[in-house]
Amino acid sequence: MSLFISGVAIVNKPVSFMKLSSCLLCWHSSSPIHKIAAPAVSKIFIRKMSSNCRAAVISGPSGGGKSTLLTKLMGEYPNSFAFSVSHTTRKPRPGESDGKDYHFVQKEKFIEMISNQEFLEHAEFSGNMYGTSKKSVNDIQKSGKICILDVEINGVKSIKKSDLQPTPRYIFIKPPSIEILKSRLEGRGTETPESLQKRLDTAAEALDYASKDGAYDYIIINDSLEDAYKIFKNIFKDDLKSLQ
Numbered sequence: 633m634s635l636f637i638s639g640v641a642i643v644n645k646p647v648s649f650m651k652l653s654s655c656l657l658c659w660h661s662s663s664p665i666h667k668i669a670a671p672a673v674s675k676i677f678i679r680k681m682s683s684n685c686r687a688a689v690i691s692g693p694s695g696g697g698k699s700t701l702l703t704k705l706m707g708e709y710p711n712s713f714a715f716s717v718s719h720t721t722r723k724p725r726p727g728e729s730d731g732k733d734y735h736f737v738q739k740e741k742f743i744e745m746i747s748n749q750e751f752l753e754h755a756e757f758s759g760n761m762y763g764t765s766k767k768s769v770n771d772i773q774k775s776g777k778i779c780i781l782d783v784e785i786n787g788v789k790s791i792k793k794s795d796l797q798p799t800p801r802y803i804f805i806k807p808p809s810i811e812i813l814k815s816r817l818e819g820r821g822t823e824t825p826e827s828l829q830k831r832l833d834t835a836a837e838a839l840d841y842a843s844k845d846g847a848y849d850y851i852i853i854n855d856s857l858e859d860a861y862k863i864f865k866n867i868f869k870d871d872l873k874s875l876q
């Protein structure tokens with residue numbers, strides 16, 4: 633079910649915090665029950681949440697502020713959110729442990745999992761394979777926590793095609809402008825001129841996809857961090873109430 637009540641939220645529109653704060657009811661256009669009166673739906677939704685939490689797919693250009701917002705959210709609600717543990721074919725680095733940082737598997741096993749359709753999404757980076765298994769997400773959902781999936785654009789597309797239930801909410805974290813994104817990436821001090829340019833090129837693609845109708849349920853412009861965090865947190869307001 634994708635209909636829910638939210639204090640500040642709007643579907644598929646980049647909007648400011650002030651505009652958002654006046655919107656009380658939010659629904660996904662494909663919802664078959666969006667005509668049901670809000671209070672009744674709210675109760676159904678909360679009961680469902682308590683047994684199987686709805687995951688959140690977070691995406692956006694590198695440097696847009698996903699980690700910053702997630703770190704704040706998980707810091708404020710340490711027992712309510714969890715990242716799924718990914719599978720990878722890369723070797724563990726010193727200090728990393730199997731099942732905690734990653735599920736480290738051989739390439740043959742990873743390929744077998746792909747053919748068994750065990751992944752929600754998978755990709756290859758620098759010669760290693762990485763993937764999010766359906767089981768790792770389901771385990772978190774069953775544990776009563778909200779599973780956070782921080783994925784790039786192809787991951788978003790794959791998850792949308794998957795049969796993940798309940799349907800996750802899709803959140804895009806948007807920088808105020810490409811110029812500000814560039815200066816934040818430079819300020820982070822993690823990029824070479826080449827990697828910076830690559831991230832900016834990929835950002836253009838992510839922004840283009842986000843501008844399409846129905847691509848995301850929420851688009852948060854991360855201008856003032858304080859305002860962006862308020863909006864971000866508010867998306868989970870009902871879930872957090874039902875989890876307490």
Ligand SMILES: Nc1ncnc2c1ncn2[C@@H]1O[C@H](COP(=O)(O)OP(=O)(O)OP(=O)(O)O)[C@@H](O)[C@H]1O
Pocket residue numbers: 692693694695696697698699700701816817819820854855856857858860
């Ligand atoms: N609203 C904001 N105002 C100013 N600086 C910000 C804001 N949000 C994030 N930043 C800064 O921008 C930089 C990039 O943020 P962050 O690392 O959270 O991005 P990200 O989307 O998680 O990137 P990646 O996908 O590469 O992990 C960081 O240095 C962070 O402190």
